[in-house]
Amino acid sequence: MQMKTVSEIVRLGPVIPVLAFDSAEQGEHVSRALHAGGVKVLEITLRTEAGLQAIERASQLAPDIVVGVGTITKPAQCALAKKAGAQFGVSPGLTKEMHQAAQDAGLPLLPGVMTPSDIIVAMELGYEIVKFFPAQQAGGVPMLQAFYGPFPTLKFCPTGGITAESAPTFLAQPNVVCVGGSWLTPKSALAAQNWDEVTRLAHAATELAAHRN
Numbered sequence: 001m002q003m004k005t006v007s008e009i010v011r012l013g014p015v016i017p018v019l020a021f022d023s024a025e026q027g028e029h030v031s032r033a034l035h036a037g038g039v040k041v042l043e044i045t046l047r048t049e050a051g052l053q054a055i056e057r058a059s060q061l062a063p064d065i066v067v068g069v070g071t072i073t074k075p076a077q078c079a080l081a082k083k084a085g086a087q088f089g090v091s092p093g094l095t096k097e098m099h100q101a102a103q104d105a106g107l108p109l110l111p112g113v114m115t116p117s118d119i120i121v122a123m124e125l126g127y128e129i130v131k132f133f134p135a136q137q138a139g140g141v142p143m144l145q146a147f148y149g150p151f152p153t154l155k156f157c158p159t160g161g162i163t164a165e166s167a168p169t170f171l172a173q174p175n176v177v178c179v180g181g182s183w184l185t186p187k188s189a190l191a192a193q194n195w196d197e198v199t200r201l202a203h204a205a206t207e208l209a210a211h212r213n
Contacts, residue, residue, distance in 0.1 A: 006108045006129050009066055009088050010157055010177045012040050014212055015167065015205040017184040018070055018159060019054075020047040027054025028061070030185055033195040035065055037202025043090050043180060045070035046077060052084045059085030068110075075101030082107045090159075090180075092133050094118065099125050110157060114138045119151055129155045129177065136161025141169055148175050164204065168211040176213070181205075 010016070017034055019042060021027035027050060031042055044055045044067060051069070059067040069081035072091040078101040081089060089102055094111035102109040112133040113119050122130050132144065135158035139146070144156060158170050159180030170179050184205055189197040 003106070003108070004066060004087060006088060006110050009041055009068070009108070010110070010129055010155075012066060013038075013206060014171055014178050014208040015039070015184070016041050016043050016068075016157065016159075016178055016180045017202070017205075018043050018045060018180045018182045019185060020045045021050045021054045022048065022190075023050050024053035024057055026050070026190065028057045029193070029195055030190065030198055031058035031061055031065070031067075033198035034184065034202045035062055037199040038206040039184070039202040040064055041066045041068065043068045043070040044086075046073075046081070047071050052080060055081060055084045055086050059087070069107075072098065072102075072109075074098075078102045078105040078107045078109075081105075090131055092131075094122055094125070094127075096125070112159075116147075116150065119147065119154065123151070123154065128153070129157065131180065132156045132158040132160075134160030135170070135179075136166070140166075141173060144170070144173050144175060148173075151175075164201075164208075167205075167208055171208060171211040172213055174213050178212075 068088040069086040070090040072089050075097045082105040088108045090110045092112040112131040155177045162181045184201045
């Protein structure tokens with residue numbers, strides 16, 4: 001399997017679902033349902049104990065699925081996630097140690113930023129695409145528009161508080177390549193094991209590509 005760059009991955013779809021699973025079995029069902037709806041990129045977070053096992057299972061579901069690890073908060077998690085099958089990593093923030101660990105593990109990283117200082121650090125380390133987190137709480141679309149002036153070449157994947165209704169406005173911004181969201185996997189659907197609903201929401205999310213600039 002040829003490793004994709006972050007630049008390639010974030011352009012595979014307008015929405016990257018941010019996922020947290022109670023079990024590896026649940027993760028497999030949800031990942032399969034999302035893929036059936038046309039979503040090719042998944043961010044499976046390490047917020048639960050099932051994260052690494054879910055990554056391992058999801059990465060084997062289909063040749064065109066791209067599974068990433070989310071909520072990387074410790075450098076050592078990069079190598080563990082890579083071993084489990086993750087093809088990219090997403091972190092809520094960035095340190096030089098985390099950057100180096102991702103490099104050493106061969107794990108392309110989408111690091112989180114929230115402030116101009118965060119952005120400058122990320123750009124100094126060579127990042128051209130970053131995660132704006134928590135997007136809605138940190139200023140939303142107006143903040144992204146403000147970032148465009150001093151950082152016109154930087155691209156963002158806003159994540160945090162974004163909904164199916166607000167996603168089109170985010171995607172229309174010239175510095176946004178995709179958004180991250182958890183609305184594709186509502187708790188009610190997961191509790192009822194309503195995988196068809198997850199597939200329906202995934203299909204609707206792929207249609208948001210029409211709103212991308």
